[in-house]
Amino acid sequence: MTDVDITSPDDFSSSKKPQRLNIHHLDAKLAAGFHSDCENLLQKFKKCQNYSYTSFAQVWRESCFLGIFKGLNNILTMKTFVENAFFNAKKFLYSPDLYIQTGALYVLYGLYYKQPINKWVKVRLTQADVDQLKEIIDTHKENRCFEPVFIYYKMRLDGAFQYCALPLPLGLEPKFLKRVDFAKNEIASRSSCDSVLNKFKTLMEEDPDLVQFDETDEEYQKLSQKYKDQLFIFPSQLGAHLKKAYSETFHVQLEESPQTQAKHITLLKAKATEAANATYRGDRKVVTAIDLQTPSTSFNS
Template sequence: MENNRGRRLEQKINWLYQYDKELASAFKVDCDEFLEEFEKLQSFRFSDFSKIWQEKNFTYVFAGQNYALLLEEFCQNCFHNVKKYIMFPRTLFTQIGAFYLLYGLYYKQPLKEWIKVRLTLEEYQKIFELVQEMKSRRELDSVYIFAKMKVEDAFLYVATQTPLGPEDKFVKRWQPYYNDTFTSSNTQSSLAKFHGICKSSDLIDKLKNTNDEYQELLRQYSAKCPGVSAFPSTIIGDLQNAYSQFQRETPAEEEEEEQGPVQAKRLIKNRAMANKNAVYRGCKKVKTAVDMNTNDSPISSEMSD
């Protein structure tokens, strides 16, 4: 009885760890795409960042979380992953974009008690150097944002990047910083190629003809050489099954591509509002740059919903 309870607890911990890992991986893909778009603009302006925020509906980044109790964990992982783009910048544009992303996510977190952004001494120095660089370029948006976050106590100054403890949930998830930024594009391009191949009837027909020809030659050769046995090929069926699964897992994305931007945004908002997590709405006013739209503020209201 005790052994069964221990195994069930271990299975639950492993499942939660895997679920947390998958969420972090999906969020990382979103960050890669977001910062690559921002980098193309070659801009340090928060207004340009806000346009991409709106176009990608990044306001609803937390809406896909099915378990309200794990929202706090997810927010912590989001901050941790975004800081990597600051610590390992590809360019100065992606670095400042990551800082803006950290700012936006902090003020959009759907929790009653907001999670603070953990900063080690190394991380603080990196952000401080970035802000000083922007200040020297007379790009003052980040200077204002950094001051705002410090004044509003958004940072938690710590010794380690993630919390430590003897429990499994701390030990299993703790990893030192390593540079895995902008590594999802290869995976995404491979999926796009697979999608293109399976959608092309000409390529599938050519592959089927080649496979049939190979099977016939193999049958003839095995008739002459008894030691060689022919085997049935399932490559076409495997491809079709894999593509069917691919379509089942990404129906919403294809639906959004077929519709205009207004309809696509409405779809995303409806899915977010259909979420049953009560902590998402009405519990706390979410502050963004809109709340700071005063005459003396360099940040305008571009990041509204």
């Protein structure tokens, strides 16, 4: 069976033909929606600035995250959705931010113990996933933050993990082939435009690395001028382009650097000089018909 009926029983009383949605398209849409919800959840948890599971649980409840299971009445669809949810949640384990990594572990923990099916789906872990989890847990051990450590070992003891070679199962049946294509194309990793803009805004306003990037870029420009005859060096304007995009997107007036201010002053002076030497319309002599002394074209009667 490759199609799922998404119509309600009341629709059969009408003359309209029941609409059907391809199950693989449905899986992709559900997975994309989950990825966006999961990303928003982890961003809220990151703002708590701690690794406490209590803080994560509060954000989980405020977001009504268990609502992701509503509307999935078919057991096969539910099982596939849970598998894809684990697959997408694991991606956040590879984030460079430890808060996001810890939140991803908590998401796996919450989804595993709250999945509304009798035979629970296990979390597939490849060797890379195991190594990444071990690195996260070792970091928390060094920081003496034991809540993530406890949750990880509880899942291990309860048999929540299925150790395997590939992130998703392979098979010759069409359902397996479709899911492999789905995994390779990273359909679920697509975010909305608002999400991308929020990331960019956070980068420009909160990321401390951007300040260091500006300092490095400025130092690079100075050195490039010093050694420009010996080396082939391209002019770097990445910082300026980022600030311009941020200013135009969010309508924010950024403080200009001394070099930029000096450049603008030079341009203004040049324009002022051009204006002083220009001939204005008010000073121009207007040529009239009298000046042209055109002979009369009228005929005598």
